[in-house]
Amino acid sequence: MAPVAVSLATTTDFVTAPHTLHDVIAQAAEWYPLHELSFISSLAQDSIQTKTFSAFNQYVRNLARAMLEWGKPRGSVIVVYLTEHEDNMTAVWACLLAGYLPCLQPALSAQQAHKEGHVAHIKNLLGSATWLTSELGAEQITSISGLEVHLFSEFKSSGEKFAVGADWVAYKAKPDDDAIMFLTSGSTGFSKAVVHTHRTILTACRAQGQNYGLTSESKVLNWIGFDHVGGSLEFHITPLLHGASQLHVHASAIITGPLRLLRLIDEQSIQLAFGPNFLLSKLTRDLEKRSDLFGCFDLSSIKRINSEGEAIVSKTAQAFVAMMKKFSKNPSAVSLVIAPGFGVTETCAGCIYNYPLDVLTTELAREFLDLGRPLNGCEMRIVDPADGTTLRPDGESGELQIRGQMVFVRYYNNAEATSSSFVEGGWFRTGDVGIIENGVMRLGGRIKDTIIVHGISYGIPELETNLQTVEGVMHSFLAAACYRAPGQDTEGFIIFYSPTFNLDGAEASTELSATHRALRDICVKMITLPPQFIIPIPVNQMERTTLGKLSRARLMSLFKQGQLAKYITRSEELLSEARGISFVAPYTETEKVFVKIYAGIFNLIESKVSVSDNFFEIGGTSLDAIRLKREGEEYFGLPDIPSIQILKHPVLSSLAHYVDFLLSKGTQTEEYDPIVPFSVTGNKTPIFFVHPGVGEVLIFVNLAKYFQNERPFYAFRARGFDSGHLFFTSMDEMVSCYAAAAKRIQATGPYAIAGYSYGGAVAFEVAKRLEAMGEEVKFFAPINIPPNISDHMCELDWTAALLNLSAFLGFMSRYDADDMHPSVSLLTRQQQLEFVWKLSPPERIVELQLTLEKLDKWTDVAMSLINCGVDYIPTGSVSAVDVFYTTPFAGSNVDWLNNQLKPWTGWSRGEAWSDFSRSKVSYILVPGEHTTLMDFEYVSQFQKIFRSRLEARGL
Structure with missing residues (x-):
């Protein structure tokens, strides 16, 4: 077949079409003054803040005028480092209207060396050291010298002094002026800065809007970060150009609450949204658990979901659309289509799209959905990657190249990288492997590293x-x-x-x-x-x-x-042989039953399961542990195999022995041991974690797996869960018990101790106790808790303990728990339990294998811990403190950090962590929220940050 290159003709601009981004916002404010920009932030996920196009236009022009007070020459680069959509959007438009060049900075690495290296690189690359960021962002870059930092909060306040005209600009831009810069991921080295002009951006936005069918009556939903071209261009400037209203939602609100997506589509009449393959897959799995809400949403408005970033699996797309129909009040009215596409930072996001596809009625011949044809004004071709120019025949794979006016003009201050990214004729080398067949493109892999x-x-x-x-x-x-x-x-x-x-x-x-x-x-x-x-x-x-x-x-x-x-065969033979050396076949009937259960959970052949296998070391999660408990109880006819015993007996033979004990001895009480060993492998210093205020330690299961074969991982579980075990009656009693247990497990220091929430205060006392014994505590880490917890404890009663526990278990939000307290406290204890029980998601009850009696007992344990902390006043100090913090139950990260964890400026409160450390305290931001930072979505990032601090302390 003949070589192919595919192109589509460029559309003709309207006479009134904007030529610069300045024109875009002016036109939006003039033609559609009451259309809206709406926002859901990371801090207030259940409320929507709104600005009309007209109000936003005036707001950012006032700020642009305030920005001139910085005295920067026109064209200066301003690094915008903010997390919320509204803040980023505001900063970018202010820079544009002031005649500056905004450079959007994604989240910085949590690893200090990488972060400092990146910031220094950006400073040298841009020849500028001006950053516009939040208090939290400023804290992250404080160790890098020579930066000029402007706080966004102060910048907003300065804008209140000005009231410029609705068409004011400091400089009238031209189409080929630099407009916005985006940083590449830096996955193959330090980031490059992609320069887009007003022309490249508007060319892409016109073509995208035409492809999406956007009109001034459309409403789009975006959850991609604004530092990404998809969030800022494809889902902000493109709809703004067409007069479409927008809802920008912080990603955490969708990922942690998938039902929120359905509610927003229903309540806001969303027509266009974004969903990469991994998110569609996750949402489908999560939504399957909420069958109680099938048929509860009006989803007739949603017409299209764009999907970029990675190839979309055909079955995933089908499952997602089918799931949306199940949740719809009128399934036949759901005409949702999936639009797979391709785009990169250098092409202003999506530049190749398949025709919107009804995946339920279309026969899907391939495992992945095709990516389609280029937008108007864009060309694509497949060439031999060896020389970058020889066209490949139709249907053969090769390097995907793209050409058109939406392709970036250059990498900032990097002529060599710019030159190597293009070949003769202005073709951009994407670094991806593709196939074009009958004019339709599909990806086949990646050339880039x-x-x-x-x-x-x-x-x-x-x-x-x-x-x-x-x-x-x-x-x-x-x-x-x-x-x-x-x-x-x-x-x-x-x-x-x-x-x-x-x-x-x-x-x-x-x-x-x-x-x-x-x-x-x-x-x-x-x-x-x-x-x-x-x-x-x-x-x-x-x-x-x-x-x-x-x-x-x-x-x-x-x-x-x-x-x-x-x-591969030889490797499998050797691994099987190695396994055989330590392999122990089941002997007792109980062991044989658990071999069958293990095999089912981990999809193993029964003959390959050894009774020496450790449940967590072969991949068991907290949900797997619940399944193991449930299936064991069902087979043996036991009313309860306590979850804690699965944690304490992770080796199959040990768990079988414990179950035999239950079968023969009934409910005879075992001696209380606070230590739960999640992992005992590895040569590095063990880590001890203290439970949060609910007393349980299952929350650490997902975290512990990252420490396997590196360092032992132990957790302290509160006393009182098991029959015959008395509650702790004082902080001192609890600390004495935990310190003695730590010494029994690890005879000498150095020690590493962490405490989550309430457990941070307990861990502090354990660390002090060990130091008083002459031991070295090299690492102490309170997680999202101030040193003085007594003020919080004195406000809590049994009702609060029940509601807080319910929020912790995911039965309700923390805000609902606080709101319900006055009315629920008027009920009897039994009525309170039944009230919470009725609100609890049935699938969550099943997951936890919970009963009313167990919930009652658990609340008593939580209340006992409250009583231990109500009179607690921290004193003394430890050698070092590393404070990990995230979004609190109420308020912002900045307020939480400055008003609770660090000293207030101006005077000493005597309640900040620096008052209890003999060296400088480190404050480390981690992703997620107070109750979610160890969930699957965030724990992978938390463990990296946490482990880096352990290593920084020499452990």
Whole structure:
């Protein structure tokens, strides 16, 4: 077949069409003054703040005038580092109207060295050190010298002094002036700054709006961060250009509350939204659990969901649309279509789209949805990646290249990167592998050195560098390559390496097992995902290129052709042999039952399950533990296998022995032991976690798996849950018990202790107690709690304990719990329990295997801890404090940090963590909210930040 390049003609602009972004906002305010920009922030996820186009236009022009007071020359770069959509949007428009060039900065790395290196790089790259950020952002960059930092709160206040005209601008822009800069992910090194002009942005926005069918009556919903081209251009400037109203929602509000998406579509009559493959998959799984709300929403308004960022699995799209119909009051009225597309920062987001597809009525021939055809004014072609110019025939894969006026003009101050990104004729090299067949494009992989996991890009070179350090890996003979298995929701990867040991040697099985375990652990810690395959290849079979590099493309080709099968088979033989060395077959009937249950949970062959297997070390989660408990109770006819006993007996044989004890002894009380061992492997200093105010420790299950084979992970569980165990009656009694238990597990220091919420105060006292014993406590970490908890405790009664526990368990929001307290407290204790029980989601009750009696007992435990803390006043100090904080129950991060965790400026309150540390206190922001930071959505990021602080303390 003949080589192909595909293009579509450019549309003709209307006479009145805006030529610059200045024209866009002026036209929106003049033509559609009452249309709205609405916002849901990370701090107030159940309320919507709104500004009309007219009011917003006046607001940002006043701020632009205030910005001139900074005295910067026209064209100066302003780094905008903010988290909320409204703040980012305001800052960008103010910069544009003041004649400055905004550069949008995504969230900075939590790792200090990487963060400081990035900020220094941006400072040198831009030749500017002017940042507009929040108090929290300023705190993050305080260690980098030479930056000029303007606080957004002060900037907003300064705008109140001005009242300029509704058409005021400091400088009338021209179409080819620089407009906005976006930073690349930096996944293959330090970030590049992508420069877009007014012309490139408006060309893309016109074509996007035409493709989406936007009108002034449309309403769009966006949850992508504003620092991303999708959030700022595709879902703000594009609809603004067409007069469409917009709702911008902080991502956390959708990810942690999937029903909120349905409610917003229903209540706000949303027509267009965004949903990458991983989110559609997650929403489908989460929504399946809420069958009680099927048929409860009016979803007839939603017409299209754009999906970019990663290939969309056909079955995922079908399942999501089917799920939306189930929730609709009138399923036949739901005409939702999925529009898969392709775009990158350099193309102003989406530039190639498939025709909107009804995935339920269209026969889907391939595993992934096709990406389609280019927008008006855009061209695409597939070429030989070796030379970057030779066109590939129709239906053959090669490098995807794009050309058009929406393609960026240059990388800022980086002529070399700009030049290497284009080939003759102005074609931009995307770095992606694609196929064009009959004018329709689909992706086939990536040339660039990145892997996308749940929409987040990770650099393969950085991963490879860390994997090279594993004992058993021959240095410079390791490569990682992207791979998506059939039916897989998100992209995966394979590790190829040459072992330092002989695969036919006497100790090969033991050495291979240890090497593969270490490689998996690093992958999980760095990118939250284990490799799908780890393939050991003898060094004499690992070919290099003429430049001395391993070719990932060649290794993947060999893998797909089956030419590495013998090495995979040999690896499986050795791993099976290693497993056989420690393999213990079930002997008792109870062990055989648990082998069957383990096999079902982990999708294993029963003959491969050893009674020496540790439930959590082979991948068990908190939900898996609940399933194990439920199936064990059902099979053995036991009324209860306490969850804590599963945590204390994670090894199959030990759990079987405990169940035999229950069957033979009935409910005989075991001696109380506060220690729950989540993991006992690893050579680094153990970490001890103290329970939150509800006393339980299941919340740590998701976190503990990241420490396996690195350091032991223990948690303290409160006394009083089990029959015959008395509640703690004082803080001193609890601390004495926990300190003695820590000494029993770890005889000498240095110690590492952390406490979540209420547990932060207890952990502080345990750390003091250990220091009083002459031991070194090298790491103490309170998590989202101030040092003085007594003020909070004295406000709480049994009703508050019940409602707080209910909020902690996800039965209601914290705000609902606070609002309900006055009326619920008037009920009898039994009525209060029944009231909460009726509000509780049935599937959550099943997950927790909860009964009214257990909820009653749990509330008593929580109340006992309140009583222990009501008179608690912190005194003394410890050697070091690392405070981890996130969004509190009420208020902002900034207020929480400055008014509760750190000293107030101007005087000493004697209640900040710095008053109880003998060295400088570190304050570290972590993602999520108070009750969600250890949930699946956030724990992968929390563990990275937490582990980096442990390492910074030398542990």
